[in-house]
Amino acid sequence: MMTENLQTLFDQAQHITFMTGAGVSTASGIPDYRSKSGLYSAKFKGLPPEYLLSHDCFVQQPEMFYDFVKENLYFPDAKPNVIHEKIAALCQSGRASLITQNIDNLDRTAGNDQVVEFHGNLYRCYCSKDGEQVDWHDYMKSMYHDTDHGIIRPDIVLYGESISESALQRSMAAIEAADLLVIVGTSFKVYPFAGLINYRQPNAKLVVVNNEPIPAGSVTAQYSGDAETFFAGLKG
Ligand code: OAD
Helix, strand or coil, rough: CCCCHHHHHHHCCEEEEEEEEEHHCHHCCCCCCCCCCCCCHHCCCCCCCCHEEHHHHHHHHHHHHHHHHHHHHHCCCCCCCHHHEEEEEEEHHCCEEEECCCCCCCCCCCCCCCCCCCCCCCCCCCCCCCEECCCCCHHHHCCCCCCCEEEEEEEECEECCCHHHHHHHHHHHHHCCCCCCEEEECCCCCCCCHHHHHHHHHHHHHHHCCCCCCCCCCCCCEEEECHHHHHHCCCC
């Protein structure tokens, strides 16, 4: 259940910045990465998923990369859940901002056109040869661009690649604007995302909503449990 204390923190905040991860989309049927049933618990063809999602793999074994990404990351039928929806409504009203690590497009589907997609978006693809945008449906049919036979890729940040300058700038602005930071559904192990909280205002409050403890330092309050239940109970 939503505790009164947490609801009060939300009610009193001038500007809330949410930082989310794969745990906000598990309720939509998309596995996370590091839970027991997460993507990283499996090995594919004897290779670790961290390699399969790396720039090196994309360049050196593009077919392997394509097969892995297509079979394990794309969930085009997944629908946003109450977490995406409530965060989107708060962002639309101007009271909140969202920085997500997720690449699943569910925040946009929920109507959040302000979201900072820190690790990119699977449903935006481009040809690595000529840079032209390619519809993701075409990528699902072939990894080769029909016009120049270049290799298509999703616009996501692979291991060994850096975060775009604009995502970094927009994220820091959102963190600095917040008097309440709410971290939801992330193991908070991946940098530079986890380092963003160092840019928070000295008086900003920090809330964690996650079903296991995370290394976020000293937090004002935390909800240890299912994020979907928490957001279903959140008013306003
Ligand atoms: P993780 O899988 O590392 O963490 C998800 C967290 O959410 C875990 O702590 C889960 O216990 C928790 N969780 C899952 N479902 C939940 C629920 N319904 N309610 C509450 N908590 C829940 O995923 P991320 O932290 O998002 O990067 O992973 C960060 C990055 O690592 C990803 O963006 C991805 C990956 O490598 C790239 O691919 C670039």
